[in-house]
Amino acid sequence: MARKTNTLTRKTKGFASKRKALGAPDIDSMFDQTGLEGLPPNSAKTLQESADKEVDDMMASIRENRKNHAERFRDIESGEFWLCVCFQSRTQKEEFIDKLLEKYDPNNETFGDKYVNGLELAAMLDIPVEPIVLEAKKSRLAPKSMRNMEVI
Numbered sequence: 001m002a003r004k005t006n007t008l009t010r011k012t013k014g015f016a017s018k019r020k021a022l023g024a025p026d027i028d029s030m031f032d033q034t035g036l037e038g039l040p041p042n043s044a045k046t047l048q049e050s051a052d053k054e055v056d057d058m059m060a061s062i063r064e065n066r067k068n069h070a071e072r073f074r075d076i077e078s079g080e081f082w083l084c085v086c087f088q089s090r091t092q093k094e095e096f097i098d099k100l101l102e103k104y105d106p107n108n109e110t111f112g113d114k115y116v117n118g119l120e121l122a123a124m125l126d127i128p129v130e131p132i133v134l135e136a137k138k139s140r141l142a143p144k145s146m147r148n149m150e151v152i
Contacts, residue, residue: 075132083118100124 042057044050087093094113101108104124111120122129141147 072132076134 042050042053044053087096097111097113101111105111108124119129119131
């Protein structure tokens with residue numbers, strides 16, 4: 001009997017140490033009423049008001065984000081952003097590129113042979129073209145304590 005009790009106690013201690021190692025979240029931290037990062041300050045008096053305000057603020061933020069990026073999305077996803085210049089032979093094409101570089105940018109060694117960067121060509125010809133700044137957002141990982149958790 002004493003042996004079984006020791007085994008159970010050891011298992012319990014093992015489970016407790018694993019739980020600490022996983023960094024189990026503090027339940028009280030889930031009810032922090034300071035609000036979510038990126039949203040306006042939340043001064044609600046009750047937990048329900050706080051949750052409702054956060055949801056309303058988050059939905060307003062999502063709607064504004066969609067509205068602001070709709071035009072940019074159309075520009076980026078449009079298939080009409082290319083230009084094709086055709087010659088009768090490869091020799092003509094190479095001659096054109098050589099003379100273009102000789103006249104406008106003789107030190108350029110990275111100019112495309114088949115695919116040409118339009119912004120680079122416009123800059124070479126002194127034609128102002130406004131570049132589109134593409135932002136790459138980094139995805140945020142879940143906190144280590146919340147990774148590999150299953151939701152029931």
